[in-house]
Structure formats: structure tokens, C-alpha cells
Amino acid sequence: MTKKTVLAVDLGAESGRVMATQFDGRSLDVTPVHRFANKPISLNGTLCWNHHELWREIQLGIEKAKPYNPASIGVDAWGVDFGLLDKQGNLIGNLVQYRDDRTKGMMEKAFAKVGKEAIFSATGIQFSRINTLYQLLSMVESRSPWLETADTFLTIPDLFHYFLCGTAVSEFSIATTTQMLNPSTREWANGLLSSLGIPTHLLPKIVLPGTQLGDYQNIPVITPASHDTGSAVAAIPASTPNYAYICSGTWSLVGIEIDQPIINQAALAVNATNEGGVDGTIRLLKNIMGLWLVQQCRTTWAQEGNLYSYSDLESLAKTAPPLVSFVNPNNSLFLPPGDHQKRILQFCLETNQRPPQSTGETIRCILESLAMAYCDALKKIVRVSGQQIQVIHMVGGGSKNNLLNQMTANATDIPVIAGPVEASALGNSIVQLIALGELKNIQEARGLILRMLPVRVYEPEETAAWTEAYQRYQKTVSG
Numbered sequence: 001m002t003k004k005t006v007l008a009v010d011l012g013a014e015s016g017r018v019m020a021t022q023f024d025g026r027s028l029d030v031t032p033v034h035r036f037a038n039k040p041i042s043l044n045g046t047l048c049w050n051h052h053e054l055w056r057e058i059q060l061g062i063e064k065a066k067p068y069n070p071a072s073i074g075v076d077a078w079g080v081d082f083g084l085l086d087k088q089g090n091l092i093g094n095l096v097q098y099r100d101d102r103t104k105g106m107m108e109k110a111f112a113k114v115g116k117e118a119i120f121s122a123t124g125i126q127f128s129r130i131n132t133l134y135q136l137l138s139m140v141e142s143r144s145p146w147l148e149t150a151d152t153f154l155t156i157p158d159l160f161h162y163f164l165c166g167t168a169v170s171e172f173s174i175a176t177t178t179q180m181l182n183p184s185t186r187e188w189a190n191g192l193l194s195s196l197g198i199p200t201h202l203l204p205k206i207v208l209p210g211t212q213l214g215d216y217q218n219i220p221v222i223t224p225a226s227h228d229t230g231s232a233v234a235a236i237p238a239s240t241p242n243y244a245y246i247c248s249g250t251w252s253l254v255g256i257e258i259d260q261p262i263i264n265q266a267a268l269a270v271n272a273t274n275e276g277g278v279d280g281t282i283r284l285l286k287n288i289m290g291l292w293l294v295q296q297c298r299t300t301w302a303q304e305g306n307l308y309s310y311s312d313l314e315s316l317a318k319t320a321p322p323l324v325s326f327v328n329p330n331n332s333l334f335l336p337p338g339d340h341q342k343r344i345l346q347f348c349l350e351t352n353q354r355p356p357q358s359t360g361e362t363i364r365c366i367l368e369s370l371a372m373a374y375c376d377a378l379k380k381i382v383r384v385s386g387q388q389i390q391v392i393h394m395v396g397g398g399s400k401n402n403l404l405n406q407m408t409a410n411a412t413d414i415p416v417i418a419g420p421v422e423a424s425a426l427g428n429s430i431v432q433l434i435a436l437g438e439l440k441n442i443q444e445a446r447g448l449i450l451r452m453l454p455v456r457v458y459e460p461e462e463t464a465a466w467t468e469a470y471q472r473y474q475k476t477v478s479g
Helices: 051-066 106-115 118-121 130-142 145-149 156-165 172-176 190-195 228-234 266-271 291-302 310-318 338-349 359-383 402-412 423-435 442-452 464-479
Strands: 003-009 015-023 026-039 042-044 047-051 073-077 083-084 151-156 212-216 219-222 243-248 252-258 273-275 282-288 391-395 416-418 456-458
Touching: 003 156, 003 228, 003 423, 015 051, 015 423, 026 051, 026 423, 051 156, 051 442, 073 118, 073 156, 073 228, 073 423, 083 130, 083 145, 083 156, 106 118, 106 130, 106 190, 118 266, 130 145, 130 391, 151 416, 156 172, 156 212, 156 219, 172 273, 190 359, 212 464, 228 243, 228 273, 228 282, 228 423, 252 359, 252 391, 266 359, 282 359, 291 338, 291 359, 310 359, 310 402, 338 442, 359 402, 359 464, 402 416, 402 456, 402 464, 423 442
Parallel strands: 003 073, 073 219, 243 391, 391 416
Antiparallel strands: 003 015, 015 026, 042 047, 083 151, 212 219, 243 252, 252 282, 273 282, 416 456
């Protein structure tokens, strides 16, 4: 058969890319067409995404890809952030970033109004102040004029799909990240939202992955699992049902795939989340701050004149002494941008630990802390689900970090299989190919990915030392 090419627009919190995936009936070939940075900006003291620049880069990438004669295009991106359209379909204001301070204290206000248990019962989503629910509540509390003008709410990938073809809907997987949708009924949690004063007339129709929305310059627009993690999980080359995944990037999402959401006291107690996947699946997971800490340290060092590549930092960390000190990656101290090396020092001093003394020690502290956090998250997921784990699939940009992969195997005492690196773009592409009738289903697609990828397995090492260190990590985090 002739090759069929689909375009995946994959937007991450640090960078974006337009990827061309060619399918010849036997194998998938993924080619980077256009890569670009995603740099937030501060406007009048508010952290925002530069959506004008992102849209320009997306259009440029599509133009570069036209020689491939693309059969379709789809967008995946990070969760929780959104834009508002007015009645004429125009975007209102700027896209505020989830790290902005406007959500401070909003979870507590929500709990006071409706109760924590009611929110979890209605949505099954973990509690984090960055969630869309609290961003919108902050606008209600501040009586934002944007809400008075707004007619339609769209998450980030939904918004760019709208820019591409003019159809305003919300894809299921990205909608679940908002903490405003019931994953069991797959409808907006209107009762909860009304209790918080959030206008429900803004909420668009929910559609499933693989829905054709329209076209952009005669290229069909097909929604993938529009949450980048949903797309990444779709591309996991699993050969056993008892697997866990870690989508490793700016954020790390650690979990398993299940058929139905688990919304009970046990899930609430460990702050687990039930996010939508492909083929009606649910991603039961926990969200961890991830390589954001490394990215922020690297930015600070660059401002000081020390330009390190990520491979440089990994090499320096390898030579640093192991298992000395740990931080809680999800501590609110690390959420805003800034000098994270200084914040790591502060955390260690406050928890009576020896702080890192060098660049290598700082990076090693971060990576070991992430591995410990992954271990802790998986223990909780197993406890809630009852599903045992035989192997961990590490996907996304962080899967290139050999040291983190090995540390994860050591901390969890479970083998780690690394790759694919471009999991989100690949998962985005295979959902489009299924919608076009080129692939039968996700199982066939995962089989293709398994055959096409070189497999690197990290077996657990030095597990006794890591088990002892995990006990110290738990005391540090809980204390």
C-alpha cells in the first residue's frame, strides 16, 4: 500500500513539535518536522502562555509538513489550562498559566463550600491547586469580567483544534484533567460546578478520541487523546497486562490503565486521579512535579553563565555520592518558577539533611527524589487497585535519562523498559490512523510499536540500599 501520513502537534510545557508519522501497512516511521520552544511570559504580574507564538509555530510546522500530503492532523497538550471564547468566537484575554498565583487558597475555599469528599465523588480527580476547577473558582471569587463575557470554555488542545477548524468541543481525556467532569457518566459535573458558582453554560460537548472535527486547509482535523499523557499511554508497547507507566517530562505521571474509574475512600486517601484514556479506558495515576526541578536549576545556572546540556547534568550526577538527601518534588516550594537550587538547599536544611554541595549533587538529589516519589506513587496505586505490577514502561522525554531509569528500577525493585521518547506524538498519530481505518485498534498499534522500537531494560540493582533509603525518604516527606 502507499504510505499514509498523519501530523501530530504535540505541545509540552517546555517545548512543542509537529511530527509526521508515516504508515505503510507494516511499520510506523515518525519524523520531526518542526520543533519550537514554549516559553511562558509575564504580563502585568500574571504568568501566561504565549498562545500567539504557539499558533504561529503550529501553522509553520503544518506548512513544512505539506510535502508529506498529510491525511489528517491532531493536537495534544498539557492539562488544566484553558481559554474562553466570547459569543463571536473570539478568544478573551490571555491564556493564564497554571503556575500563576491566582489559585492560592482556592482549594480551601472550595472545600468550605462543598466539601472535599463531594468534589472527589463527582470527579475522581486528585487535588492540586493548579486544577481548572480552582482556576475558574478564582475568577468567580474575583468577579472576573471575562466570565461575564465568555460563551465557551476550551482546554488548550481543544482551543488549538478550534483555531484549526472552527469546531468548539472538548475531548474526553483532556476534559477529565479539569476536575470538572464525571469520569463515570462522561458528562460535566454540573451540580458541583453550580454549587461553586462556576457558570456551566460555557461547557462544550464532550467527544471521544478519534472524532473528526472539520478540516484545516483541506487537511481533516481528528482529535487524538488530547491530553498529552493520554496520547503517551496509548503508545506504550505493553506485552503484559500487569504493567505500570511513567510519563516522564516536565511533569511525571505514574499509574496504570484500568477499565472503570476507582472513586472511593481508598483512592481519596492517597489522592489518586482517574483520567480518561483511549478505547474507554481510565488512567489511574498520581501526578508528580517531574523534571521541572531539573529544568529550573538548568535555567538558573544558564543565567549565571554555566550552560549545561541535559546529558552534561546526567554525567555530573553519576559521579555524585548516592542516597544522601531527598526532597519532596510535589512540595509547593517547587511549583513556581525560580531558583530551585536555592529551594532544594532550603528544603534540606529545614528537614535536617545534608544539602547538595555541587551541581552534580543537586541533580542527583532531584533524580533520586523522583525515583523515590515514583516508588511511593506505585505502592499507593497498587494498594488502591489491587493490580500487581511486573514491569514499568518509562516513556516521554525523561526516558532518555539512563540514570533516572536505573534509579527507578532500583527504588521500585521492578524492571523498567524505556521508550518511546516521542510517546505523545506517536500515540496522537495512531489514534488518527485508527480513525482513518489504517489500523484496526490500539492493540494492533501497540504491537507495531513494540516491534519497531529497540528495547532497553533496566533491571533493579542495589535494592537493599534503596529500600533503606526509601524509609528515610518517607520520613523526610511526611515529617
